[in-house]
Amino acid sequence: MPGHDSARDIYRQALPVISVSLIAGLFAGTILASETMRANIAEVPGLLLLLPAFLATRGGVYGSLGARLSTGLHQGIIEPRFRLDRRLTNAVVASFLNGMTVSVFIAVVTYATLVLFGDGGSLFQLVGVMVVAGFLSAVIMITVLIAVIFLGYRRGLDPDNVIGPVVTTLGDVFGVFFLLVGVAAVGAVS
Secondary structure (H helix, E strand, O other): OOOOOOOHHHHHHHHHHHHHHHHHHHHHHHHOOHHHHHHHHHHOHHHHHHHHHHHHEEEEEHHHHHHHHHHHHHHOOOOOOOOOOOOHHHHHHHHHHHHHHHHOOOHHHHHHHHHOOOOOOOHHHHHHHHHHHHHHHHHHHHHHHHHHHHHHOOOOOOHHHHOOOOOOHHHHHHHHHHHHHHHHOOOOOO
16 A cells, blocks of 8 residues: 555545445435434434434544554554454454443433423433444444455555545444434333
8 A cells, every 4th residue: 555645546535435425425314304213303302412412423433443443454453354353353342332332421411401401301211222223333333344444455445535434424324223223122112
């Protein structure tokens, strides 16, 4: 992998990913605008309040994983192979734990905000939704992110040029979808 990509190389590598990201972002918006999502927003107090924080933290947590993997590949300390080694395992476990911790924290802060403003809500329901959505999004994002980074790297792409759009797209599409799944799962339990 060359040390310095030209602006043209960066553009050539990033443009297809950004194009797919645009289409997927529109799909995420379609899910968000769906009748099912609107009904869930009305049914679960605080769901709309926690949505932006949840989506933003997907990018932050798993963007860090992508950056760690990219740095490891560039430095030669991580091989672009689908087998666990200590560095890859540590990066994945740390990202997973961060993602789950942040998901529960968002639920608690959302509940506290609802209580502060007298809007009620259920801490159990919010934490349950966020645990389900956080877990499912973590599994998908970690799996797809590792696959895209490793396969792209082996094909000569610089992971630094594709991580951002991949992470934000995955976070938006699967984040919104898995919030719906979380509402359905918690609703089935309660």
